[in-house]
Amino acid sequence: MKVNGKEMTLGNNQNLLQFLEVNQFDVATLAVARNGEIVPKASYETVTLGEEDTLEVVRFVGGG
Template sequence: MRVNGKEITLSSNHKLLDFLEINQYDPQKIAIERNGEIVPKSAYHQVILDNEDRLEIVSFVGGG
């Protein structure tokens, strides 16, 4: 699986939400594209990741 251009290997299939928690992402502060499609936050607990997936995770940053 590729995450933000970096190759990683999943030991098993994970739900997207579990993957985010393991990797210390705050689901409320990110947007995710999986294989070219935006994943709605409401689907994070349903999406099962596969080693063939490509994720782009974008964090929201405040500022002024």
């Protein structure tokens, strides 16, 4: 699977939430696009990932 342009190993039958937690992403401060489409946070547990998937994970950054 590709995440932010880098190849990453995917565990068997992982959903998106599990993947993010295992890889120490802070779920509260990010947005995820899977194969070019934004995934609503409410769907993270129901989205099953596959080796062919491409994720873009973007963190929210405050500033002024």
